[in-house]
Amino acid sequence: MxxxxxxxxxxxxxxxxxxxxxxxxxxxxxxxxxxxxxxxxxxxxxxxxxxxxxxxxxxxxxxxxxxxxxxxxxxxxxxxxxxxxxxxxxxxxxxxxxxxxxxxxxxxxxxxxxxxxxxxxxxxxxxxxxxxxxxxxxxxxxxxxxxxxxxxxxQAADIPEWLFSRWSAHYGDATTRDIAAAIRHEPALDITVKSDAAVWAERLHGEVLPTGSVRTPLHGAVTMLPGFDDGQWWVQDAAAALPATLFGDLRGKSVADLCAAPGGKTAQLAQAGAAVTAVDRSPARIKRLKDNLARLALTAEIVVADATEWTHAPFDAVLVDAPCTATGTIRRHPDIAWLKQASDINTLTGLQHRLLQRAVAMLKPGGTLVYCTCSLEPEEGELAVQQLLESEQALRRAPIDASEVAGRRELITVEGDLRTLPCQLPHADPRMAGLDGFFAARLVKA
CATH class of the missing domain: 1.10.940.10 (NusB-like)
Known part of the structure; x- marks a missing residue:
């Protein structure tokens, strides 16, 4: 010494x-x-x-x-x-x-x-x-x-006290402690593949999750992994991959992806055969989206604009992946636990409501709106949808069925919305368990 x-x-x-x-x-x-x-x-x-x-x-x-x-x-x-x-x-x-x-x-x-x-x-x-x-x-x-x-x-000391109190009130003390335990472990890498999930799971020494994502324990430079340069897959948490699948058959349909960058959900929509218009206000993030689509050999119309002000002819479907506190992603982004504070929630809920109102306006009658956030806060999920349904009489909820999420009923709320928690998808190896905390609701315009 x-x-x-x-x-x-x-x-x-x-x-x-x-x-x-x-x-x-x-x-x-x-x-x-x-x-x-x-x-x-x-x-x-x-x-x-x-x-x-x-x-x-x-x-x-x-x-x-x-x-x-x-x-x-x-x-x-x-x-x-x-x-x-x-x-x-x-x-x-x-x-x-x-x-x-x-x-x-x-x-x-x-x-x-x-x-x-x-x-x-x-x-x-x-x-x-x-x-x-x-x-x-x-x-x-x-x-x-x-x-x-x-x-x-x-004592679940790795969760800030204000967050622990909020989660305990909404999810219960036991579930909150399970979330805290899940967040303590460095997560594996999740990818969304274009096809042949089992083949890529074998090549990347991973496994196919029930929801279809491939999870690998490999770490290091993603760009060096097999299939990256060939555009066969992209990095995307298993929970983040679920909202874009809730539209059903998108072949030949027009879809607006609001707040689209860095483009994981845009890629899913394009891969599903939709004519996608990807909107984001950040030129730097849009560049990353373009680079990702180019590598994947997928196409979309790219628009640099504030989605709360942008107008367009009506779409068959609209995906709103709204900016949020991102408290559901702490397992992958541990700085969020110490950067965010309770006051951020009120600031962001106003933006989320404006985005939802704009999305409803650009949706065709009979069209489908999927709203999602990577937040565990009810104000940014369940309560935001409740407020929208109360203010927009033309909308109704289209409940999500467990069959749409590989039969995992624990991922569906009583109301029929998607709600994932970091402590779900258990595994013998804690690094291979869990997924980000996500909320998604599917709404149809009358």
Whole structure:
């Protein structure tokens, strides 16, 4: 074990990955920057591209583990710190979080986890005064942290209190604890295939889910997997793949896909034979949608516009995949748990209502509207549809039958809507279990 007084070596193996991970975690927790924006695109951390593939994968896993287990980590560290977290150094706290995450859940020797966290603290002017603290606390964590982590797990500490209270009120305490347990595990990769799901499941060392998606435990660069360059499949959570299937036979029908980017549902609609018009207000996201469709050799009319203001001749069907708090996707995007707050719900429900009103206006008589969100909040799902049905007398609900979701009755609400939870689709391997939390309702215009 190096002395806490050892000068930091920025070329120590794995140090660069941990330094970048610390930067990204700080940006999420302090500056409230989304994780995806820091990993890819024009706002990505400038040093990410300089990492080797191995270090890039390590950095991503470090960040995801800290954010996915943040509540547990804070609980464990609070029990090991006599005076609480250093109040004047975020980097000292982040060094502790990273070190403890590696000790508790990652295949990293304890001495290496402590050593590199000490170096992180040494390399920061404000954190340097806490080098001895970081060293001592992480040594204790190696001895005592496992038992403390088990205590935290019983409290579902990795779900923010405001979310836990909301979910308990709507889904019940037991189900909420099951959701919390599911979110703690890094999920497998889900893909939607054009055809031959069983063949692609074998090629990707995965399995075909009851709903038709292929799930593989493979991780790493998606672009390197068989079939990607050939456009045989696209990445899409199993729950996200369900709403676009609720229209039935779409061959020859006109469909508007509102808020369409990055294009997973657009691809499904086009693959089903629909004439798709994909609408999104973000030019950057539209570019990604175009790139995805080009790789998949699928076509759609692309429109850059605000869907709440865009007008068009009536469509046979409209899909509204509305912007939402995305609390159903925390298992794949763990930063959401710590970026979102209760006030975001009210802000987004107004936008969702405007999108729904616009969708009704552009729907032909007899046409079908599918509304969906990747949120677990009832205001963005069940209550939004209830409000729409009360205000639009021409609409009626077309209940979804369990046969449309592989006979999984637990995915259908009493009213006939789709409601998936992260704790559903159990599996002996927790990494292969679960799916995102989604809501979808099917409505028909009289």
């Amino acid at each position: 190096p002395s806490p007084r050892l000068a930091p070596q920025i070329d120590a193996p794995g140090f660069a990955a941990r330094r970048i991970a610390a930067d990204i975690i700080d940006n999420v927790l302090v500056r409230r920057r989304a994780l995806d924006d820091q990993l890819e695109g024009p706002s990505a951390h400038p040093a990410v591209k300089g990492l080797s593939d191995r270090d890039r994968a390590l950095m991503r896993r470090l960040v995801a583990t800290v954010l996915r287990r943040l509540g547990t980590l804070r609980y464990v560290l609070s029990r090991l710190l006599d005076r609480g977290m250093p109040a004047d150094s975020q980097r000292a706290e982040t060094a502790l979080l990273l070190g403890a995450a590696q000790i508790l859940w990652m295949d990293v020797p304890d001495h290496a986890a402590v050593d590199l966290s000490v170096r992180l603290a040494q390399a920061d002017r404000r954190a340097a005064r806490y080098v001895g603290l970081v060293n001592a606390v992480l040594r204790r964590c190696a001895r005592e942290g496992q038992a403390l982590g088990e205590e935290a797990a019983k």
